[in-house]
Amino acid sequence: MAEKKEERLAREIYSAVGGPQNVQKLIHCMTRVRMTIRDYDKVDMAKLKAIDGVLGVVQEDTLQVVVGPGLVNKVAQVMIDQVGVKLGQDFPDDLESKSEEHLSDHQKAKAEVTEKAAEFKAEQKKKIKPSKTKAVLKSISNIFVPLIPVFVGAGLIGGIAAVLSNMMVAGDIGKNWNEFITVLNVIKNGVFAYLAIYVGINSAEEFGATPGLGGVIGAVTLLAGVDPKTPLQNIFNGQALSAGQGGIIGVIFSVWILAMIEKRLHKVIPDSIDIIVTPTITLLAVGIFTIFIVMPIAGVVSDSLVGSIMWVLKVGGAFSGFILGLFFLPMVMLGLHQVLTPIHIEMIDKTGSTLLLPILAMAGAGQVGAALALWARCRKNKKLTNMIKGALPVGFLGIGEPLIYGVTLPLGRPFITACIGGGIGGAVVGAFGNVGAIAIGPSGLALIPLITNSHVLGYIFGLLAAYVGGFIATYFFGVPADAKKATELD
Secondary structure (H helix, E strand, C coil): CCCCHHHHHHHHHHHHCCCHHHEEEEEECCCEEEEEECCHHHCCHHHHHCCCCCCEEEECCCEEEECCCCHHHHHHHHHHHHHCCCCCCCCCCCHHHHHCCCCCHHHHHHHHHHHHHHHHHHHHHHHCCCCHHHHHHHHHHHHHHHHHHHHHHHHHHHHHHHHHHHHHHHCCCCHHHHHHHHHHHHHHHHHHCCHHHHHHHHHHHHHCCCHHHHHHHHHHCCCCCCCCCCCCECCCCCCECCCCCCHHHHHHHHHHHHHHHHHHHHHHCCHHHHHHHHHHHHHHHHHHHHHHHHHHHHHHHHHHHHHHHHHHHHHHCHHHHHHHHHHHHHHHHHCHHHHHHHHHHHHHHHHCCECHHHHHCHHHHHHHHHHHHHHHHCCCEHHHHHHHHHHHHHHHCCCCHHHHHHHHHHHCHHHHHHHHHHHHHHHHHHHHCCCCECCCCCCHHHHHHHECCCCHHHHHHHHHHHHHHHHHHHHHHCCCHHHHCCECCC
16 A cells, blocks of 8 residues: 555654654644744754755754645644654653663664664753743743644635625625524634633643633733622722733733742642642632733733824834835744734734734735746756745735745745835735734635725735736846756656
């Protein structure tokens, strides 16, 4: 029986990273297998990048292997099934000893020396503290990456509901669609109405607290059970607290405090009463702290942040759009884009849409334009054109990593001209103004159903400008001479 593609990729990825025994845990996002590596000296980067089907490799807090949408789920599942764990769980420590049972005494001795050397290096690395910025970005990524498929699915369902609702109001469809639209909105609200709870659970897992307690703290910010006639008051200004005040920024901060308190209590509370006393004290203390301190302060921070961004976009217009569209992909390369996720969510919560996402989505459209230009100029390069053919469909739908890591970035100049195309698209969206998305997750053409009413044309014109801008800039200035050389498919 022929080996499936996902099985081959799993086997070859393990071989290049030093085997499953060199992996501490594994998760995946929409396009990348993300591995926490024990010893990077055992990773053969050249071998990993050369694997047929690997579109790119990114080394940040985790080793990220880009294999593309859809396939990444299958590859990750095969890899964890081989080890016998679930996504995100730590790999067993005895994997290496099991895999070396067949080795000779000489090989075992050599392996033992290598292992001790690796342990020494690992201890030395522990003494070097990672930057606070990287630590924050890693935590934000770990909290929101598991929610990306949820945002995509629920967001598109909400977008379909919005389109159908507009059609019903316009008289294009009958009132009998109302119940179906209600069902779609119920599904969408299952995510966005209770997002604080999901964020609380993921934050607790990230900070080492009990996930259920984190979920409760997230729920606390929703102020369930508070009588609107006798609301809780903001102790700083006497005004009524509103449900969700402080947003997910406040939830993350509160759960971080919860984790520190819970860990401390576990150390000092006797084991016999720990299960009763620790969660009770933790929830009571952090719950009160969240309601009366975090929610008012985080509310001011959240409102100021959203207000500042909207002011910049309003005043800056096309210029602000160009800068954001131009530099978004370099931000992705550095992992800085993770910090934008809570900002998007805060903007949606405060204003009903995020004005940032449609502009930033232009960066991916610029990649599409650049890829089309390379296809037109480099037809003799069969390997390159074949890669472009495979990556373009998902590129149009807003998943740009196959194009970035498989096409433009390895060639260098096309990546720069693609960013210019993204800047041009961003300038167009910025010039139109008030082009917002009601949910996050999708990009490219897939974002169209989520664009706010009456601003869809502004987004579409931005996409077209980014396609054309990326194409022209790349066609005339971004095609390396080597890319035009004739090659044959392997």
